Amino acid sequence: MRTGETTIRVRYSECDPMNVAHHSAYAVWFEMGRTELLRGDGVSYADLERAGVRLAVVELNVKYRRPALYDDLLRLETRLVEASFVKIRHEYDLWRGREKLAVANTTLACLTPEGRAIELPPVLRAHAEGQARPA
Amino acid sequence: MRTGETTIRVRYSECDPMNVAHHSAYAVWFEMGRTELLRGDGVSYADLERAGVRLAVVELNVKYRRPALYDDLLRLETRLVEASFVKIRHEYDLWRGREKLAVANTTLACLTPEGRAIELPPVLRAHAEGQARPA
Amino acid sequence: MRTGETTIRVRYSECDPMNVAHHSAYAVWFEMGRTELLRGDGVSYADLERAGVRLAVVELNVKYRRPALYDDLLRLETRLVEASFVKIRHEYDLWRGREKLAVANTTLACLTPEGRAIELPPVLRAHAEGQARPA
Amino acid sequence: MRTGETTIRVRYSECDPMNVAHHSAYAVWFEMGRTELLRGDGVSYADLERAGVRLAVVELNVKYRRPALYDDLLRLETRLVEASFVKIRHEYDLWRGREKLAVANTTLACLTPEGRAIELPPVLRAHAEGQARPA
Numbered sequence: 001m002r003t004g005e006t007t008i009r010v011r012y013s014e015c016d017p018m019n020v021a022h023h024s025a026y027a028v029w030f031e032m033g034r035t036e037l038l039r040g041d042g043v044s045y046a047d048l049e050r051a052g053v054r055l056a057v058v059e060l061n062v063k064y065r066r067p068a069l070y071d072d073l074l075r076l077e078t079r080l081v082e083a084s085f086v087k088i089r090h091e092y093d094l095w096r097g098r099e100k101l102a103v104a105n106t107t108l109a110c111l112t113p114e115g116r117a118i119e120l121p122p123v124l125r126a127h128a129e130g131q132a133r134p135a
Numbered sequence: 136m137r138t139g140e141t142t143i144r145v146r147y148s149e150c151d152p153m154n155v156a157h158h159s160a161y162a163v164w165f166e167m168g169r170t171e172l173l174r175g176d177g178v179s180y181a182d183l184e185r186a187g188v189r190l191a192v193v194e195l196n197v198k199y200r201r202p203a204l205y206d207d208l209l210r211l212e213t214r215l216v217e218a219s220f221v222k223i224r225h226e227y228d229l230w231r232g233r234e235k236l237a238v239a240n241t242t243l244a245c246l247t248p249e250g251r252a253i254e255l256p257p258v259l260r261a262h263a264e265g266q267a268r269p270a
Numbered sequence: 271m272r273t274g275e276t277t278i279r280v281r282y283s284e285c286d287p288m289n290v291a292h293h294s295a296y297a298v299w300f301e302m303g304r305t306e307l308l309r310g311d312g313v314s315y316a317d318l319e320r321a322g323v324r325l326a327v328v329e330l331n332v333k334y335r336r337p338a339l340y341d342d343l344l345r346l347e348t349r350l351v352e353a354s355f356v357k358i359r360h361e362y363d364l365w366r367g368r369e370k371l372a373v374a375n376t377t378l379a380c381l382t383p384e385g386r387a388i389e390l391p392p393v394l395r396a397h398a399e400g401q402a403r404p405a
Numbered sequence: 406m407r408t409g410e411t412t413i414r415v416r417y418s419e420c421d422p423m424n425v426a427h428h429s430a431y432a433v434w435f436e437m438g439r440t441e442l443l444r445g446d447g448v449s450y451a452d453l454e455r456a457g458v459r460l461a462v463v464e465l466n467v468k469y470r471r472p473a474l475y476d477d478l479l480r481l482e483t484r485l486v487e488a489s490f491v492k493i494r495h496e497y498d499l500w501r502g503r504e505k506l507a508v509a510n511t512t513l514a515c516l517t518p519e520g521r522a523i524e525l526p527p528v529l530r531a532h533a534e535g536q537a538r539p540a
Contacts, residue, residue, distance in 0.1 A: 015286055046474070049152065204316070288459050297428055297429035330469075331467075332465045
């Protein structure tokens with residue numbers, strides 16, 4: 001199983017009055033992790049969209065262990081752990097140095113622009129098979 | 136178990152190129168639901184913060200069933216389902232008319248401004264006990 | 271010149287470590303003001319988009335006088351002050367009670383989905399003429 | 406006058422149903438530009454905040470010329486153009502390759518945590534004087 005890494009600098013606008021990154025920002029970072037993992041296989045999500053493929057998040061689960069602070073330089077590990085005909089599952093670990101700040105997973109469904117479920121296109125299937133046995 | 140209701144108009148800036156509300160926006164809406172549930176008991180989260188109490192999200196789980204669209208008028212049901220000495224658990228159902236768009240739950244931990252876990256203050260305990268048996 | 275009013279509750283996620291609403295949130299609120307002003311004339315921006323009309327912000331100017339705080343209930347006044355064949359100009363005043371928190375203006379251009387400038391469609395022209403003399 | 410450069414990858418969540426970056430995202434990017442310009446002089450805005458200094462945006466003016474698209478790699482030029490006893494003015498040019506997408510400027514005021522205007526602290530004054538003649 002291959003792992004993609006993304007570096008994230010915590011933005012001021014992502015932080016809230018508790019002086020920590022707001023918990024909704026993590027979902028944005030995980031999406032960046034997925035984009036970079038695809039890019040590492042030469043696949044552009046922007047191109048997929050232009051070809052009529054949508055990947056919709058159908059499930060999100062996050063455990064927040066320690067807060068991320070403004071200006072922190074974080075390291076996000078993104079793993080594609082499972083792919084079926086219509087869905088892809090990723091897992092995430094978010095690190096600041098050796099501290100694990102959060103663990104998470106998401107499930108994406110492959111859709112037409114009108115929102116109908118479709119099979120993963122060949123380029124996504126190849127991407128998934130390079131990293132995980134399809135279910 | 137009491138239920139709070141919050142009306143949410145989907146903002147243009149919350150929608151993405153798939154023409155649907157971005158999945159990270161839901162975490163913001165759930166937070167609005169918690170704030171309104173507190174307000175219904177005469178408790179202001181802004182006052183709690185001024186008194187040195189922080190409620191940090193330590194877990195978030197969302198299942199997205201159908202997309203929310205720009206300008207949709209949504210109804211969010213928020214339930215406080217469990218409270219222990221240091222944590223509070225909520226459940227959420229998000230509706231557009233009779234369509235259930237998403238179900239979710241969160242766990243909050245009570246912290247000092249420095250991030251140390253503390254017991255729920257009396258006003259929060261009373262709020263929790265009015266709606267759920269403490270664990 | 272008619273004025274539309276929108277009520278805005280400041281969200282926790284819109285606030286930053288200075289304990290005030292982040293300055294980028296105001297642009298989102300002004301957009302809500304424009305949507306509500308249109309709705310007051312029976313025009314849905316969502317319908318306009320489905321009909322192939324885009325309104326792109328080409329200029330934004332904001333003066334921030336006093337901070338908006340978490341949970342504040344604000345009142346936004348939105349005025350359509352000028353319309354030409356292809357552009358619409360709005361002005362905004364943001365209030366908390368009798369305190370004026372910000373003044374702003376925006377200019378929108380009417381575009382095709384591909385980004386080419388086009389004349390305002392009749393429904394937008396009627397909306398504009400009801401509130402301002404076209405330039 | 407020195408210029409700082411920041412590279413920005415447009416995030417999916419920053420894009421709206423027009424398939425372009427939402428105009429509110431630019432304010433976030435300009436803030437990143439200011440942070441990086443400070444960092445280039447060895448000044449951390451996070452440290453300034455811990456020392457009790459706040460820099461509040463009191464004015465924002467943006468002209469949007471061409472849209473930024475999802476996954477675009479943009480280059481932001483940030484210039485500190487003027488500093489008085491209590492305010493700092495920056496100018497911005499946002500580029501995609503040789504296309505200028507937007508020009509903007511902001512004015513920041515130096516405040517105490519309670520929101521009272523104060524003189525720029527020495528470290529900020531040195532930063533400003535290195536790049537612009539104080540007004």
